Amino acid sequence: MITNSFIERAKKYVRLSNDHDLSGIKCLFADDATYHSEYFGTYQGSDAIHAMMTSFFARFPDAHWEITEYRNNKQNGAEFTFVMTGTDISTGEPVRRHGLERIYFTSTGLIQHIAVCKPEQ
Structure with missing residues (x-):
């Protein structure tokens, strides 16, 4: 896969997240995907990730992410x-x-893993 497509795929994920499009987001994940957030914990499998996101958007119904720059992370992905x-x-x-x-x-091209880290203190 071409590395620029990693950035485009990450942008699509953020766009769907800002639109709160849970069904669109779920389609981006591999069935055995994992998700780890220093804010919300670890989830294994696309169904568990989808359930967490459903709960997240219910708790934060106006959630919105601002991104200034996307970068390739040289490990089959992108970061921001x-x-x-x-x-x-x-x-x-x-x-x-x-x-x-x-x-x-x-x-x-499916999401295999997401890692969300708190900023360094």
């Missing part, structure tokens, strides 16, 4: 720093989170 904003409906409080996200793809 982000600022996520939204409102936590469980508290009514606004949320603003910074982080680094790395997305790794299969040879067929």
Whole structure:
């Protein structure tokens, strides 16, 4: 797979996330994908990831990610720093989170793994 397509695929994932398009997002993941977030934990399999995202968007119904630059990570993927904003409906409080996200793809272009890291302190 050409490395520029990793960036295009990462952009598509972020665009679908900003649109809260859960069915579109689910189609991007390999069945045996994994997801690890320093904010929300580890999930294995596309069904578990989808359930986590469904819960996430219910809790943050206005979640939005701002990305300034996408980079190839030289390991079959792309990475980017982000600022996520939204409102936590469980508290009514606004949320603003910074982080680094790395997305790794299969040879067929599906998401194999996502790692979401908190910014270095």
